[in-house]
Amino acid sequence: MARRAIKLTTMVGAMAKFAERTEDNDLVLRAKTQAEALGRLYEMYYERIFRFCVHRLFNKEIAEDVTSAVFLHVARGIRDFAGRSEQDFRNWLYAIAANQANAYIRKTSRRKKLLAEAAGSMIPAVAGSADISFEPDWPRLYAAILRLKPKHQTIVTLRFFENFSYEQIAQILDVKEANVRVTLHRILNKLRNQLQTVYDGEI
């Protein structure tokens, strides 16, 4: 009896999820012609994109500007957007956000400002904490991240700040999942080497 109830609950849950997904997919199709549907997509994604931009740029004001650029791009381009599902839309949106953030960072003069902002984003490590043996200096780490290729920077943000799976990152960047795994492994090696060089140099 109990098993049957669990099974039934699971089925209802699965159906609800399916219905929700279908509704979201429908929303994407309607958003191509209806402002109301686009407004709902905006509500669904504004915070996520803003958070991505903050994590990429470490300055809320700049993140607001870049978020604006992302959604205005969407407003102009959604009619020609070929995707049909909510997942397609999400991938498209993050790809735009990644491009807009990269375009912002491309100017060297802006990096200094970003670095200064990033320096203030770290909680000072608790003295005596057992967990801080591996702790690199955050501004230095962020400086090292900024030295990576823009695409690699995006991978770091999506993976570690937004907690996206390899599969999701692969979809957003339109590459193979295995490719993301290998690239991320190389990125971490590169960051480790760069930071090691900095520390060794100081000693």
Place this chain on the structure above:
Amino acid sequence: MFKDEADFEKVVGRLNIDTEPNPAHRENLRRQMLSVFNRAKQESATRIIVFRTLRRLTMKSPITKIAAAAAIIIAVLIGLNIVGTSTPAFAEIVKPFLIARTASFKMTMEVEGVPTQTFDCFYAEPMRMRQTNHEQGAIVISDFQQGKIVTLMPAQNKAMIVEMENLPEDQSKFNMFREIRKHLQEAQDTEDESVQFLGEKKIDGLTVIGYHVQKPAVDITVWADPQTKLPVEMTNTSGPTTYTMTEIVFDVELDESLFNLEIPEGYTIRTMQVDASEPTEDDLVEMFRIWAKHMDGNLPSVLDMNATMEFVKYQHKKLKEKGQEPSEEIALELQKTIMRMGRGGVFVQQLPAESDWHYVGKDVKFPDAEKPIFWYRPEGSETYRVIYGDLSIKDVAPENLPQ
């Protein structure tokens, strides 16, 4: 040092990053986005209507079929794109400026030889502005319907109230946003050669198109996003001063408190009355008189914003020589004097190019009755008005003007 992905995750987990969005930005962007979406929709609908109309015409009659085909060919030949994807026209670009009820923008003010000043600005109908100066931390709130300008200096808990008397009917020149709007409206109405298309350029990676409006006393350049048709940057040059507006957003939700003219509690208040009527030749003469009095008989080197700097520096030097500190009282008096002289400056600034005005008073000492210092031709006059070093004025025929 982090060893692996899990370690790296811990590093990131320790960061204290504030990702709380600002509700005002969220709401403004929503509105802006839907407005862009709706505009794009209308353009798309126009394209469909044009195509449907052409198709219907071509279906109905062989004559219209030929005519329609010819229209398309002609349009292509002369570079027009009748399906609506052509370069946005000047009118489309300036439209948001002309109809906006509110606006927010950043502004830089550059004057040769003077440090650049930057401001955060808010504009709201009717004729209200709030400008926050980054360099000096001063907030200037103006409301020309009430004839008041309030300057707040929060760091010093000080406020200055300027009450404007005799305000003319057309107050647009007092409000930069309205002044630009007026010039753009005129340029759009006349659609003459004063408006030039500048082509494309990139601003922060965005391709923009530009228009330049040049007329006597008007020099405005607008760069806009051809997709949204919204202005991205606008430059307004007035004499030696160039104002650049960026981050322009129209019809933003602005809290009324931004334009509140009440002085916060605990501030020391100074009040000043200013005559805001249309300046005349008398004001210019008065300016020379005051200048000579305060500058040991000398006259200005130039007649532009640099003159104010010259005046202030000289007064500062004089105080130093006397061993005096520039007290608040002295600063206030100086400010009043400069504002009084400013009317003369505005008179010159407003003279049209046809007035053919000249200033040659740099090395003339007051009261040298022999040497002319300034001349101009009033509108519709055959003769020039010439002001001499003793501040006397004569009407002079063009052939008798000083060389």
